[in-house]
Structures are given as C-alpha cells and as structure tokens.
Amino acid sequence: MALFWLLSCFALFEAVCGCGVPAIHPARSSNARIINGLESLPGSCPWHVTVIVFNHPKFHRRSVSKDITLVKLVTPVRLSKDKATVCLPQNRELFPVNTLCLTSGWGSTRYNVTSVPQRLQQSYMTLMDNQQCMRYWGTTVPKNVLCAGSLGVTMTKGDSGNPLVCLSNNTWTLVGLMSQISKANSSYKPFFSPRITSLLPWIKKTMRNES
Incomplete structure (x- = not known):
C-alpha cells in the first residue's frame, strides 16, 4: 500500500514493483489508432487513470508548454497487474526524433461519433522534429x-491529457501529454505536447511540498 501522485492522468510514484513495466506488453499493429482504433489489452496500460487536482500555475489556454495537471491520491492504492506506475524521465534524458511511442485514451473512435469507447484505446x-x-x-x-x-493516427475529443510514453531502458517512460490537436480531427496532422523533461523541476517541487 502506498500514496501516489498522478500526472495528468498518470501515476508517478515509483513503487516497489517498479514503474513502466506493465504485466502485458501493449499490442502493436500497423492499423492501430485511437480513431478507428485498437482495443487496449487488459493490463497493458495499467497506469491509465482519470483524476485531476493541481494545475500548473503558469498554464495558459494558448500555451502548450505548461498544459499539465498534478494529482495526489489521498487513498492508498494496491499495485497489481492492472494498476501500475509509469516512469518519469531523467532530467536531461533525450528522446530522439522517430522514436516509436505509445498513447492511450478514451476519446471518440470515429470522426462522427460522440460516444466514448467502452474499452481503453491505444x-x-x-516523435517528430519541431521544424517538421x-x-x-x-x-x-x-x-x-x-x-x-x-x-x-490522431487524437480527438476526449483524448486531451492522455499520456505519451516511450520505451527507455526497457521501461515505459512518460515523455508528453496530449494537448493541442487538430479540431478537424485530421489523421494526417500531428499533435503538440508539453515536454515532460522541461516540467520536471515543477513536478518534483510540487511533490516535495505536498508530501
């Protein structure tokens, strides 16, 4: 049993059983997408939760860089194959362009559908070069x-705040959060995300102050 921090829908506290190592590895398919997507295998994204508490003090609707929320769980949680944490990156950890990453969410699975899926999508x-x-x-x-x-592949309504995780040293590491997406739901337009490594000082300071 332990208290946990969540980062915009993500558990952060590294517990005894380790972060970023789900019991079931997420399935990979060339046809997988959130829109027209693939159901996430049970237990393959065990860090995905949906609670919000602390906004970044410099958040602005027109800025992506501080689009983040921290959450502190006040009720103990027991880790299992269906409940796990994701790793935070190191302070200066680099994730090169073309790194293959994973996102998961509950957003609409079709352009003209307003209801959310019954199962988590992935x-x-x-990762793309900023100039590109x-x-x-x-x-x-x-x-x-x-x-x-x-x-x-694209994000849509209901996917904002969802995690973007990449494999680093065989563990899933949080590198970003879904933020600005195409309002037209264009599956050929990439999305913006705050860079987690740039937010680490605020994240760690908040966790220390609220522990």
Missing part, C-alpha cells in the same frame, strides 16, 4: 514542446 506513433511539425501547423514550435504523430 496507438503507436513517432511546423509545416503542418504553420506556427513555431518552442523547444519545451514536442510533436508526435503518424499517418492515419
């Missing part, structure tokens, strides 16, 4: 924001 996508991302959006992408996407 999709793999790659700028070609899609026509705007400058700052260094503390990352961009990810893949042809035929």
